[in-house]
Structure formats: C-alpha cells, structure tokens
Amino acid sequence: MIDNLLLGLETAVSPENLLWCFIGVALGTVIGMLPGLGATTGVAILLPITLTMEPVTALIMLAGIYYGCQYGGSISSILVSTPGDSSSVVLTLDGYQMARKGRAGAALAIAAISSFVAAILSLLFLILLAAPIASFALKFGPAENLAVILLGLATIVSFSGSNAVRGLSMAALGILVSTVGVASGFSTDRFTFGNVNLLSGIPFIEVMIGLFAVGEVLHQIRRGGEKPIRARFRDMIVTRSDLRRAVAPTLRGSGIGLGLGVLPGAGATLASFMSYGIEKQVSKHRNEMGSGAIEGVAAPEASNNAAANASFIPTLALGIPGGGATAVLLGAFIVFGLQPGPLLFESQPALVWGLLVSFFFGNLLLLVLNLPLAPVFAQALRLPYSYLYPVIIFTSLIGAYAVGNNHFSLWVVFVAGLVGYLMKQFDFPVAPLVLGLVLGPLLEKALVQTSAHGEGNLLVIFQQPISLTLTLAAIVLGVGPGLLRTLRARRSATTRTNERQDIHA
Amino acid sequence: MSDTQTRASVSGIVGNAVLAAVGGAALAGGLGFGVTTEAGLIGPGFLPSVAGALVLVFSLVEIVRLYAARPAAAAPSPSEASSAVAEEAQGTVGDPPADGSKALDTFGRTARQQTTAVWKVFGTIGAAVLLVPLLGMIPALGLLVLALGLWVERRPVVPVVLTSVGAMVFAYIVFVRVLHVPVPTGPLGFV
Numbered sequence: 001m002i003d004n005l006l007l008g009l010e011t012a013v014s015p016e017n018l019l020w021c022f023i024g025v026a027l028g029t030v031i032g033m034l035p036g037l038g039a040t041t042g043v044a045i046l047l048p049i050t051l052t053m054e055p056v057t058a059l060i061m062l063a064g065i066y067y068g069c070q071y072g073g074s075i076s077s078i079l080v081s082t083p084g085d086s087s088s089v090v091l092t093l094d095g096y097q098m099a100r101k102g103r104a105g106a107a108l109a110i111a112a113i114s115s116f117v118a119a120i121l122s123l124l125f126l127i128l129l130a131a132p133i134a135s136f137a138l139k140f141g142p143a144e145n146l147a148v149i150l151l152g153l154a155t156i157v158s159f160s161g162s163n164a165v166r167g168l169s170m171a172a173l174g175i176l177v178s179t180v181g182v183a184s185g186f187s188t189d190r191f192t193f194g195n196v197n198l199l200s201g202i203p204f205i206e207v208m209i210g211l212f213a214v215g216e217v218l219h220q221i222r223r224g225g226e227k228p229i230r231a232r233f234r235d236m237i238v239t240r241s242d243l244r245r246a247v248a249p250t251l252r253g254s255g256i257g258l259g260l261g262v263l264p265g266a267g268a269t270l271a272s273f274m275s276y277g278i279e280k281q282v283s284k285h286r287n288e289m290g291s292g293a294i295e296g297v298a299a300p301e302a303s304n305n306a307a308a309n310a311s312f313i314p315t316l317a318l319g320i321p322g323g324g325a326t327a328v329l330l331g332a333f334i335v336f337g338l339q340p341g342p343l344l345f346e347s348q349p350a351l352v353w354g355l356l357v358s359f360f361f362g363n364l365l366l367l368v369l370n371l372p373l374a375p376v377f378a379q380a381l382r383l384p385y386s387y388l389y390p391v392i393i394f395t396s397l398i399g400a401y402a403v404g405n406n407h408f409s410l411w412v413v414f415v416a417g418l419v420g421y422l423m424k425q426f427d428f429p430v431a432p433l434v435l436g437l438v439l440g441p442l443l444e445k446a447l448v449q450t451s452a453h454g455e456g457n458l459l460v461i462f463q464q465p466i467s468l469t470l471t472l473a474a475i476v477l478g479v480g481p482g483l484l485r486t487l488r489a490r491r492s493a494t495t496r497t498n499e500r501q502d503i504h505a
Numbered sequence: 506m507s508d509t510q511t512r513a514s515v516s517g518i519v520g521n522a523v524l525a526a527v528g529g530a531a532l533a534g535g536l537g538f539g540v541t542t543e544a545g546l547i548g549p550g551f552l553p554s555v556a557g558a559l560v561l562v563f564s565l566v567e568i569v570r571l572y573a574a575r576p577a578a579a580a581p582s583p584s585e586a587s588s589a590v591a592e593e594a595q596g597t598v599g600d601p602p603a604d605g606s607k608a609l610d611t612f613g614r615t616a617r618q619q620t621t622a623v624w625k626v627f628g629t630i631g632a633a634v635l636l637v638p639l640l641g642m643i644p645a646l647g648l649l650v651l652a653l654g655l656w657v658e659r660r661p662v663v664p665v666v667l668t669s670v671g672a673m674v675f676a677y678i679v680f681v682r683v684l685h686v687p688v689p690t691g692p693l694g695f696v
Contacts, residue, residue, distance in 0.1 A: 034679070046684075165570065169524060169563035176531050176556035183549035188538055190553060191531075214630065222623050224610025386612055386660055387668050390653040393630060394646045394672045401642060402686040410634045418627060426520035444552045456545035 004353045005127070011354025012361055017060050020053070021358055024061035025365045028068020033076045034399045038085025038205065039069035039308070039325040047332055055336035056351045060358040062332055066325050067119070067359075070268070070308050071366055074111045074301055075377055079104055080392055082213040085205065086438045087268035087304045089431055090276045092212060094289060094296025101292050108374035109238040110246050110294055111301045112367055118254040118302035119363035122309035125258050127356060142449030143461045147470035148260070149443045150461075152270040152435070154478035164482060167432040170423075174436020175443065177202055184441060185448045197408040204437045206400045206412040211430050213396040214413060215420020217389045222425065237375065242294050249279050249299035257306025262314065268307040269438050273431070275303035281481070309359060316340055316352060517571045525564035531557030612658065625657045641691035643681075647673040 011017065024046075031042040042065050050058035073088035078095035091111070098107040140148075153171060180191045181201030192198040253275040260271040279299040280289045289296045308325070315326040317340075333340050338348060345352050400409045423430055447458070454460035461467040531553050538550030609615060614622060633649035640648070647669045654665030680686040 030679070031684075165563050165567050169521075169560055169567065172556050172559035172563060173524065173527070176528075176553060176560060179535075179553045179556065183538070186549040188549040190538055190549060191534060218623050218626060221612070221626060222619050224612065224614070224619060386658040387654070387664065390650040391668065391672050393626075393653070394650055394676065397630075397634070397646055397649075398642060398676050398680055398686075398688070401688065402680055402684065405687060407634075407637060407689065410637065414630055414634055417630065421623070421627075422520075426516050428520065440552070440556075447552065448547050451547040456541070456547075458547075 004349055005357065007350055008353025008355075008357035011056060011350050012060070012357040017057050017354070017358065018361060020057050020061040021064045021362050022365050024064025025068040025362050026369065028065035028070075029072040029075070029366070029370065030068075031065070032069035032072020032074075032085075034072075034395055034402075038073055038087075039066050040085070040328055042066070042069040043325050043328045043332075047328065047335075050332070051335065055338060056354050058336065059329070059332065059351070059355050060362075062329055063355060063358060064362045064365075066329070067115075067305065067308060067362060068366060069325075070305060071112065071115055071370060074115070074304075075108060075370075078107045078111065078297070079377065080213075080388070081216045082392060082396065083208065085269075086208060086434055087272050087307075089208070089212070089269070089434050090272045090300040091297060093276070093431065094291070094293050097290070097292035098294075098297065103292065104377075105375040106238045106242055106294075107297050108377060109371055110242060110297050112370045112374065113238070113243070114246055114250040114253065114298040114302040115305040116363050116367040117250050118257060118304075118306040119309055119359065121251075121254045122258050122261070122306040123356065123359050123363075126309060126313060126359075139466065141464075142446055142453045143464055143467040144470065146443070146446035146450045146458075147461050147467040147474065148270075149439055149446055151470050151474040151477065152274060152439055153443075154474040163427075163429060166427075167429050170429055171432040171436040174433040174438075175440040176436075177207070177433075178204070178437050178440025179444065184444045197406070201441070202437075203404055203409060203412060204434070205403045206409045207416045207437060208434055209396045209400045210413040210416025210418075211420035211423070211434065213392055214417025215424060215430070217392055218417065218421035219424040220385060220389065222421070245285065245294045246298035249275075249283065249295040250302040252278065252282075253299035253302030253304075254306040257303035257308075258310045260303075261307030261310025268304045268311070269435070271303040271307035272300035273435055275299040277477070305363075312356075316344060316355075514571050514574070518568055521564040521567045521571070525561050525568070528557045528560030528562075528564060532561060533557075622657055626653060629653055629657065637689055637691075639691055641693070642688040643673050643676050644691070646676070 012021075027046065028039070028042055031046075032038065043062050046065055047062065050061055053061070069085075070087070073083055073085050074091050074095070077083040077088040077091035078099050081092045081096040083089045083092055095107045095111065098104065178201065181199055182189050189199055253271075256275040256278065257268070257271040260274065261268065276289075276296060276299060279295050280286050283289065283293075283295045285293050285295055311326045315330055330340060338344065338351070397410055397413060400413045401407075403409060420430060423433075450458055450460060461471050535550040535552075535554030535557050538553065539548035540550045540554050542548045610619060612619075612622070629649060629652050632652075633645050636645040636648065639645075650669040650672055651665060654660045654668060655662065658665075681688060
C-alpha cells in the first residue's frame with residue numbers, strides 16, 4: 001500500500017502532471033459555470049486535446065476537468081440559480097437564497113471547503129477500500145438497483161416539506177417526460193408524435209437549462225426583479241459560525257455520497273438530493289432549509305463531490321462507469337489502450353495510483369483557486385439584473401446548443417423555460433421534476449431487468465436482504481414524514497382539548 | 506378568504522386540472538403501448554401508465570385538498586390566521602400588486618407592465634431561436650441581448666451595445682475557439 005502511494009506521489013507531483021492538473025481544474029471550473037455544460041460534457045469536449053499526451057497526464061487532466069466542472073456548476077447554481085448539471089440542482093435551493101441575502105461569497109466558500117473535505121475523505125476511502133467495496137457492489141443486481149432508485153425517489157417527500165403531494169406529482173411528471181422516445185429495451189417509440197428529434201427522448205440538460213435559467217429569469221421579471229446586491233466585503237467571507245454549522249452536514253453528505261457514488265449508475269445527482277433530504281430531517285437548523293441555510297449548501301455539495309470521487313471505484317476496479325462523466329473517462333482509458341478492471345491495478349500501478357494521488361492535488365488546487373476568488377465571483381451579483389439576465393439567456397441558449405449540437409435543443413430550452421415560469425407562478429416545485437427526469441430512464445431499466453430476473457414478478461425486491469432493506473428504508477422515508485406530521489397534529493389537538501377540559505373543570 | 510388566497514387556490518386548481526389531464530392522457534397512451542409483454546414481463550407501456558396514473562391521482566388529491574381548504578379559511582384558528590397573515594405579508598413583498606397599481610419595481614415597471622415584459626422577453630427569445638439558422642447563432646443571440654436591453658428594458662444604448670458585443674466575443678472565444686462547438690453560421694457565414 002505504502003509503496004503504491006509513494007509510486008503514485010512520484011507520478012502525480014511531476015511538474016508536467018501538476019501543470020496539466022491545474023489547467024484541467026481551471027478549465028473545468030469555467031466550463032462548469034456555463035449553463036448546461038456539466039462534467040460529462042466538459043470531459044467529452046476536452047477529451048480530443050489530451051490525445052497527444054501521455055496516458056497518465058491525460059487522465060490526470062481529465063479528472064481535473066471532472067471535479068473542476070463539479071465546482072463550476074455549484075458557482076452558477078449559487079449565483080444565478082442556473083445549475084451546470086443535475087447534481088448541482090439542489091444548490092439552487094439554499095445557495096441561491098444565501099446569494100440573494102448578500103452571502104454569496106460565504107456560500108461559495110462553504111461549497112469549496114465542503115467539496116475539499118469530502119474529496120479528501122472519499123480519497124482515503126478510495127485508497128483503503130476500493131477493492132472490498134468493488135466486490136460488494138458486484139452483489140448489486142437489478143432488484144438492488146431498483147431499490148436504490150426507489151430510495152432516491154422517496155427523498156422527494158422529505159425535501160418537498162408540507163407540499164409533498166405536489167412534489168410527488170412533479171416527480172411522476174418528470175418520470176413521465178423521461179419516457180418520451182424509444183423505450184429502454186424495446187423498439188416502440190412513445191409520445192414522439194412523428195418527430196424524429198424526440199426518438200432519443202427529451203434531452204434533460206436542455207430541459208434543466210430552460211426550467212432553471214429561462215424560467216427563473218421570467219419569474220424574476222414578473223416579480224419585479226431583485227435589487228443589485230451591494231454586500232459588504234466582510235459579509236462575503238465565511239465566518240467561524242458558518243464553518244461550525246457546516247461540519248456535521250459535510251460529514252453526513254460525504255458519507256451519503258461515498259455510499260451512493262460506489263453504486264454503478266446511482267451517481268452524484270441522487271446523492272446530492274438524498275443528502276439534502278436527510279439534512280432536512282436531522283439538522284438542528286432544518287427550519288431554515290430552503291431559505292438560505294449553510295447546511296443546505298454544505299451537505300449536497302459534499303455528497304456531490306464524494307459521489308464523484310467514489311464513482312471512480314466501479315470505474316477503475318470493475319470497468320463499470322459510476323456515472324456519465326466516468327463513462328466518458330472510461331472511453332478515454334480505452335482510447336489510450338488501457339482496460340479498466342481488477343487487472344489494471346496490477347498492470348498499471350503507476351497510472352492508477354498516480355491518478356488517485358492526483359485527486360488530492362487537484363482538489364487542493366481547486367480550493368486554493370476558488371476560496372480567494374469566491375468574493376470576486378460574487379461581484380457578478382452587483383450588476384443590475386436588466387443587464388445580467390440577457391447575458392444569462394444568451395449563455396443558456398448557446399450552452400444548450402453545445403450539448404446536443406442541434407437546433408432542436410434551443411426549442412426545448414424555449415418550451416421548458418415557459419413551463420418553468422408557469423411552475424413558479426403556480427407554486428409547483430421544480431427540483432422533484434428534474435429528479436424524476438434523471439431517474440426515469442434508470443428506473444425503467446431497473447424495472448425491465450428486475451421483471452426479467454423475477455420472471456414478471458417485481459416483488460423479488462422483497463426477497464433479497466439488500467434490496468429488502470433498501471426498499472423498507474424507502475417506505476420509511478416516503479411515509480414517515482407524513483405520518484409524523486399527522487401524529488404531531490393529533491397530539492397537539494389532544495393537548496388543546498385536555499387544556500380546555502381542565503379550564504372548564 | 507383574501508383575494509390573494511382565492512387567486513392562489515383557483516390557479517392551483519387550474520394548474521392541477523391541467524396536470525390531471527396530462528396524466529390521464531399519458532395513462533391512456535401507456536396502456537396502448539402494452540403494459541406487459543406476451544411473456545408476462547414489463548412492457549413499453551408500463552412506466553408511462555404508472556407515471557401517468559400517479560400524476561392523475563396526485564393532481565386529483567391536490568385539487569380535493571385545495572377545494573376542501575377553501576371553507577376552512579372562512580373561520581381560521583388563531584395559528585392559521587397568523588400564518589395566513591405571514592403568507593400574505595410575504596406575498597406583498599414578493600409578488601407584484603395585482604390591482605395594476607402604479608407602484609414601480611426595480612426595473613421601473615408597474616404590475617401590468619411586468620406581465621407584458623414577461624411575454625416580450627419570451628417572444629424575443631422565440632424570435633432569436635427562429636433567426637439562428639438565418640443569421641448564425643452568435644449574431645442572432647447578440648441581437649437578442651440588444652433587443653432585450655433596448656426594447657424591453659429601455660436601457661441606454663452604449664452599455665447595452667457593449668454588453669451585447671461583450672457576450673458575443675466571450676461566446677466566440679469560449680464556444681467556438683476553445684470548445685470547438687460547431688455553432689450554426691447561417692447563409693452569410695457568420696458564426
């Protein structure tokens with residue numbers, strides 16, 4: 001182990017690798033800030049420029065782009081409520097509210113610090129437990145994957161609060177929208193109305209850009225806009241109290257991110273939503289969640305980053321990508337003539353351990369680069385909104401085009417923008433819709449596979465210990481909050497009745 | 506029940522009725538695709554049917570809840586009354602006055618002008634998307650920034666032109682030169 005780490009350190013700290021790691025992190029941050037351009041697109045777009053490099057240098061740079069994009073997405077979520085990708089959607093809830101209260105710098109700094117802590121924790125986890133965890137994840141069959149997705153969907157109840165029915169309705173709508181196009185495992189096209197652009201489904205990144213960026217702009221115009229934020233510099237800086245409040249959510253978020261990031265396909269989006277939902281249940285400051293709480297930034301950001309790092313476990317150890325970005329990275333391995341899997345650790349130790357150690361330096365560079373720049377990024381909010389929003393629409397449209405290289409993407413943003421605006425006007429939550437949209441294809445795939453595995457019987461999820469535990473947890477998470485509310489309401493009603501009877505007596 | 510609450514309740518019922526219709530249509534469509542295969546396994550219509558049914562059920566539950574909440578508000582308990590006041594206060598701060606009063610927002614618009622501005626912005630975006638194949642992507646989006654700044658926001662010409670040019674230069678450098686995105690150029694060859 002020590003020999004491997006020293007070998008990795010020797011590879012990672014070479015001036016050339018450090019330089020490309022820095023370039024990757026910086027480029028990734030910029031790309032992640034652009035609406036719609038998340039880690040997957042960022043890595044895919046920049047993959048060609050690494051083809052002339054040494055494999056290890058190229059992979060270190062691509063990994064830098066990956067986590068740079070993750071943080072860049074958080075910046076645009078916090079500042080202008082425009083997530084770079086689906087894993088940053090949750091940050092628009094509290095991060096954006098903190099920004100509107102003049103605390104954008106603190107939100108960005110907390111995001112950077114919790115990301116760094118989660119990265120370091122997940123790196124230690126990755127180094128120590130990659131092999132055993134990978135073998136445990138191998139036990140996950142269709143039923144277990146289905147149970148994980150159900151667990152993810154159940155978190156909607158917790159973060160929808162008292163508006164749980166609307167949250168569930170929006171999640172179901174998201175799943176419904178995700179079924180447009182050719183069905184997973186079938187040749188039937190659904191709800192395409194003869195439009196060839198819809199055969200491959202409604203592109204969720206473009207939908208997300210429309211819902212969040214264009215929808216938010218239209219909503220702000222209808223509300224009368226926000227005044228430019230003229231926060232004092234000291235309000236932009238993270239305080240000791242902020243840091244204290246961020247410790248527990250960061251640790252909880254890291255744990256959730258690690259657990260879910262290891263599972264192939266579950267990924268950072270589910271982890272960020274789930275950690276937010278759990279924080280809303282257990283945090284001391286849960287009543288502030290949704291209105292600019294530090295916990296609402298620290299937990300999802302930590303889980304997002306921990307999941308991103310943990311998703312390298314199935315990628316490197318099994319050759320199964322943990323998410324979209326690692327799928328592109330898997331492609332990069334193959335381009336360089338490397339075959340990820342258990343043998344990679346033995347045949348290419350310098351590459352594997354160099355890459356793992358470079359995560360530490362990459363995340364350190366990300367922190368060093370972004371912590372001092374947080375108040376600078378936050379200055380964007382000083383611009384009058386009437387100059388800022390046309391630029392947001394401009395970059396949203398061109399960002400959406402860059403994802404699909406298709407004019408149809410622009411129309412998707414246009415329609416989703418109107419839908420997002422109407423949802424805000426009618427007070428329908430947007431985040432559950434996005435979660436449904438993201439999880440829909442995974443849910444259908446898991447349902448089809450579980451159905452085949454159980455010969456048409458979906459109840460097999462109750463017959464295996466892991467899937468049974470996860471399904472029961474999903475039921476508790478889904479039904480528990482409503483049941484607790486009802487019990488509390490009944491108890492307070494009984495107390496009031498007893499008090500009245502005592503007064504009369 | 507205040508006007509604000511009545512409006513919120515009616516708009517909620519309308520919104521949920523639209524959703525219920527979408528859910529019902531999806532359920533019918535899903536059943537048509539086949540919920541199960543001949544072998545008894547899940548078919549292509551299973552998930553659309555289930556999702557459509559859930560949208561339908563949740564929307565109907567929400568409509569019933571909104572409808573049932575209307576008479577309850579006629580005689581609110583003290584706690585409900587105080588939360589209603591708080592909600593109304595938030596509404597006053599957060600939402601534009603609905604009576605079309607002359608109070609101006611941060612853009613310098615009245616409530617009626619706000620509604621018009623939303624549709625102007627939305628229409629301008631649609632026009633820009635239509636112009637992309639004719640002018641090229643970056644010029645069309647540059648025009649979008651100009652139109653929003655000058656026509657919708659009525660800002661001074663020089664800062665709006667500078668914003669538009671700045672956005673175009675930024676987009677050209679990042680998307681065309683660095684990321685090599687093949688943006689549509691239009692018949693005149695502009696990027």
